[in-house]
Amino acid sequence: MSAIRAGLSAAFTIALLSPLLGQNTSYRPDPNWQTPAEAASRKNPLAARPETATGGKKLFMRNCVECHAEDGSGKPKKHAADLQLPVVQAQSDGTLFWKITNGNPDRGMPSFSRLPEMQRWQLVLFLRTLKSAPQENNSAPMSLR
């Protein structure tokens, strides 16, 4: 119960603060954008090489900031996900990799399968650095996923 309460309070705090921070509070995950279980369970092969996240940052600046903003907070006008939110950070590395690879073209998220596989894993590694302080508790309410 305490974990749920902590998650709810974190989500509530973020909802209150994010307009001040310019975050995309209107973002809601697409319920139809579901990662297959096998893909979601994949481990990041670069997990033991955290230094490669710097290259991931460069890729993020090149490919993602137009919609997700430099701090990953997501531009509301682009309807882009706030990558700092627990609902995103709680997703597995495999899920984030799958979503980067496949995109969600009907919701404006392009596929980045043209990037080499390792570079997509570098992006996942960098996304993990976007967690803001209140979101370090990754227990997001299930209704938001």
Next chain:
Amino acid sequence: MPRLGHVLAFAIGACFLLPAAHGQEAPYFVTYDHHMEEPGNLEIATSSTLGVPRSDQRFFIAPYAEFEYGVTGRWTSELYLEGQSTSGDSAVFTGWRLENRFRPLAREHRINPILYIEYEGINEATRIQKEVVGNAPGFDEPNSELTQTHAHELETKLILSSTVHDWNFAENFIVEKNLSAAEGFEFGYALGVYRPLATLASAKNCRLCRENFSAGAELYGGLGSTNGFGFHNTAHYFAPVLSWQISNNTSLHFSPAIGLTHKSNPVLLRFGYSYEIRGFGSKLARMFGGKP
């Protein structure tokens, strides 16, 4: 060619005036893969095909400008304006093309199909050879005569493309119909494979890092028409391809294509420069007071 000149001047000017975005695309000149333009992005590219002739022909250079726009995540539209200059002859505007590519499947699959349809309003002086179909054309007549023969053509392609361990494999099957002449349906193919030279992004911003280069090869040619299907009197080329991502939004492409049959040009040298403007659609909408 005043119109083409204006377009090229606009394209070059836009490269210096408009804000940066990103590029990173396949090095192919002829083959298409399954990657679409990102929604709202505009890519401006200028390319040229330099033809090294057979002994009885003349050198030519055929420049063309491309304006590729991502209409939606599954629909990319592209306008081409093309010209041609032949040594000892003249420089002429050879027409325009409007192509559309549609991605029927939302997710990545082992083989990703793309449907392609293009309308071409060109004349017989065209030399860009963005696709090679039917039987090999003769380039013996002067431009003044070739430009008098107009062709309204409809071209369709089935594009199949796969990504396997960072290698891209693409196969294009082409059917073209000249609506201005009773030539039947013409057929062609293009096959391509490429890979980035490095798969891990380095931490530093570098221009000459291996990660900024992609290399591969294309094989393309004509397959005759409904009046005579097969390899007889057709042109075929094998072409190594190389691309260099110079910056986040610009890239250079180069390909020396080697003719494989006596009906092919011995060599086609292709050069390309592309520049991508991210969020072009939103910027344009804001300019006219619309909702981005």
